[in-house]
Amino acid sequence: MSDQADILVPPSTIPANMPPSQVGAASAEASAPLPGPHRGDYYISVLKRLSQTRAVKRYLEVGVCTGESFAQIVAERAVGVDPAFRLTHNVATNKTEVRLFQMSSDAFFAEVDVPAALGGPADFAFLDGMHQFEYLLRDFYNTERVASPRGLIALHDCLPLAEPMLLRDSQEAVRLSRETPYNGWWTGDVWKVVAILAKYRPDLRIVCADAPPTGLVFVSNLDPGSDSLRRDYCRIVDEFAAVPNTAEGLAAFYSGISLVPTARILLGFDHSLYFRA
Numbered sequence: 001m002s003d004q005a006d007i008l009v010p011p012s013t014i015p016a017n018m019p020p021s022q023v024g025a026a027s028a029e030a031s032a033p034l035p036g037p038h039r040g041d042y043y044i045s046v047l048k049r050l051s052q053t054r055a056v057k058r059y060l061e062v063g064v065c066t067g068e069s070f071a072q073i074v075a076e077r078a079v080g081v082d083p084a085f086r087l088t089h090n091v092a093t094n095k096t097e098v099r100l101f102q103m104s105s106d107a108f109f110a111e112v113d114v115p116a117a118l119g120g121p122a123d124f125a126f127l128d129g130m131h132q133f134e135y136l137l138r139d140f141y142n143t144e145r146v147a148s149p150r151g152l153i154a155l156h157d158c159l160p161l162a163e164p165m166l167l168r169d170s171q172e173a174v175r176l177s178r179e180t181p182y183n184g185w186w187t188g189d190v191w192k193v194v195a196i197l198a199k200y201r202p203d204l205r206i207v208c209a210d211a212p213p214t215g216l217v218f219v220s221n222l223d224p225g226s227d228s229l230r231r232d233y234c235r236i237v238d239e240f241a242a243v244p245n246t247a248e249g250l251a252a253f254y255s256g257i258s259l260v261p262t263a264r265i266l267l268g269f270d271h272s273l274y275f276r277a
């Protein structure tokens with residue numbers, strides 16, 4: 001299997017000198033159509049199996065809600081963050097120690113000593129909080145800072161399937177999706193974070209997996225000392241706010257990535273490929 005085939009290469013999809021307002025429109029002609037429903041393993045099943053395969057010691061989840069995904073993770077210690085928990089699952093399952101912080105992720109990263117809460121750097125994180133790209137960008141760089149260089153960060157909802165679910169307003173997304181096959185789905189525009197990471201952090205390893213319902217994106221080769229995303233945050237947000245959050249913009253994004261079947265990640269795949277040697 002070629003490494004390159006699995007990695008997003010947006011620098012060639014989105015030329016550095018192209019005005020942001022033209023990114024979606026200009027590349028739409030050459031873009032691939034949107035994919036149909038993802039056909040891989042369900043995202044929680046993938047996360048659970050990766051946590052087992054990797055023998056995760058310290059897990060961090062941003063956006064816990066009912067605890068459905070959190071409860072499935074196998075880890076020694078786990079920390080969850082959500083401004084409004086609605087727990088219906090036993091989050092302590094398969095863990096020795098669990099800590100929950102009921103606050104926004106921004107407050108969490110500003111106020112909490114995360115390595116102390118986890119007992120060391122995170123080796124696995126799942127980012128599934130606010131579905132607006134600037135939030136996920138902050139969640140990513142804040143998580144990378146407290147992660148192990150050999151850690152893995154999984155991003156949820158970055159591989160959406162149709163325009164209504166892209167809307168930044170969740171109620172509008174739900175309303176407009178009523179007449180579609182994706183009734184009630186909301187991913188927001190967090191897909192832009194994948195393009196941002198590929199453009200501004202080519203040192204990261206990015207793998208896009210076809211996990212239903214709306215994809216999993218795995219980021220590894222982490223550099224906890226990197227501060228470029230934080231330093232250039234305002235400029236990057238301005239740039240990508242101008243990228244059309246439309247079916248055309250999304251199609252242009254898909255034309256620059258390869259979707260890896262989850263089976264290839266879970267079965268017979270050399271997991272070390274995902275991490276620093």
Ligand SMILES: C[S@@+](CC[C@H](N)C(=O)[O-])C[C@H]1O[C@@H](n2cnc3c(N)ncnc32)[C@H](O)[C@@H]1O
Nearest residue numbers: 063064065068069082083084104105128129130
């Ligand atoms: C899709 S749900 C999480 C689902 C859960 N990870 C799962 O798969 O079972 C998204 C959660 O993000 C939380 N959220 C919204 N804004 C947030 C923020 N600023 N920081 C952290 N979490 C946030 C919401 O309260 C909501 O519970």
